[in-house]
Amino acid sequence: MAGRAYFQVPPALARTFDHLCIAFERSLLPGYGWIFPGPGNRYNLGCGYFDADRGPHRSLRELWERFTTAFEPAAAIVRESTRLTEFRGAPLRTGLSGARFGRPGLLVLGEAAAMRYPATGEGIGKAMESGLIAADLVADALSTGAAGDGVHERYEAAFRGRFAARYRGYAVAERWSAHAWLLNLVAWRAKAGRVARCELEALMAEEGDPRRLFSRSGLLASIFR
Ligand SMILES: Cc1cc2nc3c(=O)[nH]c(=O)nc-3n(C[C@H](O)[C@H](O)[C@H](O)COP(=O)(O)OP(=O)(O)OC[C@H]3O[C@@H](n4cnc5c(N)ncnc54)[C@H](O)[C@@H]3O)c2cc1C
Structure with a gap:
């Protein structure tokens, strides 16, 4: 699970905290908090945790409260900035768990195929990479007139062939980072x-x-x- 809120940070504070921050605050483990400075001093603050299905139940909102009080840089931003959005969260599907890559005539990309990496929960890169692989295969299939003919199987084989080992590596990192x-x-x-x-x-x-x-x-x- 992960959630985030946006803040308009005053220029003086933004000058003192202008770098990307990943905080493995003890109370968030296994998980982490982040501070991402954005254009125009618009900051993205958030936190997330792993093992939502397997571990004991944890409240994302409680974690957020802890992160924004115990971790001083986050506490300062919350205290001194204008909150632009509510804290909102979503479940994260990571590590291709239970992923189905498609069926004849359908390819499943990105989030829908649990393509986020474990340990970081990052999924934008993988969503885009799956899109590139899918687009190439669809273009090939259309040019040879063989659309729907095993494209989803070739797509899954290509994606797993390129990234399966790395997913295993991120799963190891997630376990260690607890x-x-x-x-x-x-x-x-x-x-x-x-x-x-x-x-x-x-x-x-x-x-x-x-x-x-x-x-x-x-x-x-x-x-x-
Ligand atoms: C709090 C949080 C922080 C995150 N931070 C990062 C980060 O820092 N870096 C990173 O790499 N990843 C991050 N992620 C993960 C990242 O957002 C996702 O992995 C990524 O957005 C997946 O892209 P996608 O295109 O597959 O799916 P999505 O971005 O979910 O896009 C799917 C789109 O389909 C639309 N849709 C759904 N159903 C329908 C329908 N029936 N008809 C039409 N449209 C529909 C949705 O509205 C949505 O716009 C974060 C996620 C969360 C929740």
Whole structure:
């Protein structure tokens, strides 16, 4: 589950907090809060958590209250800014869980096929990538006059072939990111060394495989470099 609200932040405060922030605030684990500065000092603040189906019931609104009181940068924005929208949330379907990619004559893209990555909940990139793969296959099918003929199967094979391993990597990162001590270790190494920082950047940019960091060998490498 994740939710967010928009705020018009006063220029003085915006100058002191002008960077993208992902906060693994202990009370949100497994999950995180974020502060995304936008154009014209319009900020997106939100929080989300994982394991909604499996874990104990958690209230997204309570998490929001905690994030915007316990995490001081978020608390300052809420205190000093004009709220532009209500806090609104939605369930997140991640990791291709229960995904159906289509049937003859129908292709399922993006959110409808649970294409968000675990651990980050980011889905815009994958929605667009599924659209590109689908468009190529549809164009091919139309040009050969074979529309409807196994296109959905080729689409699923192409998408899984390109991304299945990375989904597995993000699922591992999601499990590891439930542990505060581990996140503290990663944050410490990201500040001090190159390996953890580069791998975290790759994770957010949807490049590479999160297991390069969220594994014993990855953590070990991050301690020395
Ligand atoms: C609080 C929150 C924060 C998020 N933050 C991020 C982020 O920072 N980065 C990121 O990558 N992802 C983020 N996501 C996820 C991202 O929003 C989705 O993964 C992405 O929007 C999926 O795109 P989509 O086109 O598949 O589906 P959608 O964006 O859901 O688009 C589907 C569209 O279809 C329309 N529709 C539905 N039913 C019908 C119908 N019957 N007829 C016609 N139209 C219909 C809907 O109104 C909607 O406009 C966030 C999600 C939430 C809830």
